[in-house]
Amino acid sequence: MSAVFNFTFVPWFRSVAPYIHKFRHQTFVVGITGEAIAAGKLQGIVQDLALIQAMGVKLVLVHGFRPQVNEQLRAKGHEPQYSRGLRVTDEVALDSAQEAAGQLRYEIEAAFSQGLPNTPMADARVRVISGNFLTARPVGIVDGIDFKHSGLVRKVDVEGIKRTLDSEAMVLISPFGFSPTGEAFNLSMEEVATRVAIELHADKLLFLTEVPGIHVKPLEPEGDDNPIDTELPLAAARLLLSQLPAPQAPTDVGFYLQHCVRACEHGVERSHILPFSVDGALLLEIYVHDGIGTMIIDEKLEELREATIDDVGGIIQLIEPFEKDGTLVKRDRTEIERDINSYTVIEHDGVIFGCAAFYPYPEASTAEMAAVTVSPMSQGTGDGEKLLKRIEQRARAMGLKSIFVLTTRTMHWFIKRGFQPVSPDWLPEARKKKYNWDRKSQVLVKQL
Structure with a gap:
């Protein structure tokens, strides 16, 4: 074969x-x-x-x-x-x-x-x-x-x-x-x-x-x-x-x-x-x-909602291929279970087709949009924009002034949606300590 x-x-x-x-x-x-x-x-x-x-x-x-x-x-x-x-x-x-x-x-x-x-x-x-x-x-x-x-x-x-x-x-x-x-x-x-x-x-x-x-x-x-x-x-x-x-x-x-x-x-x-x-x-x-x-x-068949513990398996299945090819940083199941309340998902006919995590840094009036993933089967249908808007809504509800992402391969997608590249030194101190200098991810910020 x-x-x-x-x-x-x-x-x-x-x-x-x-x-x-x-x-x-x-x-x-x-x-x-x-x-x-x-x-x-x-x-x-x-x-x-x-x-x-x-x-x-x-x-x-x-x-x-x-x-x-x-x-x-x-x-x-x-x-x-x-x-x-x-x-x-x-x-x-x-x-x-x-x-x-x-x-x-x-x-x-x-x-x-x-x-x-x-x-x-x-x-x-x-x-x-x-x-x-x-x-x-x-x-x-x-x-x-x-x-x-x-x-x-x-x-x-x-x-x-x-x-x-x-x-x-x-x-x-x-x-x-x-x-x-x-x-x-x-x-x-x-x-x-x-x-x-x-x-x-x-x-x-x-x-x-x-x-x-x-x-x-x-x-x-x-x-x-x-x-x-x-x-x-x-x-x-x-x-x-x-x-x-x-x-x-x-x-x-x-x-x-x-x-x-x-x-x-x-x-x-x-x-x-x-x-x-x-x-x-x-x-x-x-x-x-x-x-x-x-x-x-x-x-409404396609539901945008906050994730629950029952979604952990679907999220792992969604992001795993992107972790393997290096698009996303590897996250283990324990980490996803711990942070499940931070995730927003798009569910289509009972299947998770998109997700994004929201990590606020109130002391710096900003938040990170992480683990942004859309299934290859639904890319180009607007699911990414829906996730972005929901993360922006969550940030505004907390009175934050901006959101940021770290990416190595999808920089242009975010720039087209209002993000601007900045130096890693811009990151909040707590996030800067976890920045992987070997991965050299691009930091992009969007003002709200």
Whole structure:
């Protein structure tokens, strides 16, 4: 095995570890559009879901079948009918939906049963269990349109799903429900996935769709070249929905967004819209810092706060690579534990992505900003500026007149933010005694 591969694989795998630990035993509901299956993406999606489950995530998979039903209808000489974004399900459409659902369930279960050597499914033991987990009711007549056999979720068998998940099986749900009298109703994948996520109090709802995500503002000719917003607060998502016409087709901006908003409003903290066209989209969204799609959140995901003793391990993991390459001075665990109240951290999705320590010298009306560290995965996102502002706030609250840093490699970053170089003789006497003359760190001061 090449040294280059080792050099890239090991740091990457370590960077993923915090997410693996965090999501273990959590429940994710994944909605997969029929378009993804029609596009030949099922095999890759199944492999990724098997891997995610192997890392301890409880999975509920809800599949769609819009293009498959349309294909069945056209084969029978019927054109699909829609109103308000919902299918009008007559007798022919109901038969077509039942046929499509049966075929897709067979294909999905077969894909999870594969275990060919030298593939991601080798030695995978994924049990997929389907069942009558949904009770449905008719949509009825809306604006003069009779939706016939189209339905809405009336009730979710939460206990049945939880027992299945606790048995380490994956739950597969087709967008079909039955009334207490046994009448079948065609449901939408989006509504089913959303309702199941809400009832289960799922940790995530993920839609794997034909759209790349959401972009709130139109792309500017210069500057903003990101085609989507990777993170969208619930308030901003609500505002965007209020400005859009009622979605009619899956490619409309509000089509999946409306379900994500509803999920977040009812206790699902994070809901995601991501493109099935990107290979490994689920893995990239779940285990990479910025993800691949748009995440709607019911809280401020990135939290700037003062550190607690529970953060010691995360801080050590963050600063250790920078200590090894000489960017930071080595600090042992005992020192960090002793000074933990001096640290400010940035926590993103339960993982520490930035930290800085605050050491005041009131006798000299100044304070040191030390151990300033931002994870390589979030550099360039403004986390460094957030930490600097918080340290400045702490200094001003104590009535101090300046803050200073000692650095060997990041001098220009601090100078761009108002720091000026000074001689080490400027340092407060107590700090000057600890100055390492062999390291020759540059002293930079910012007046407040």
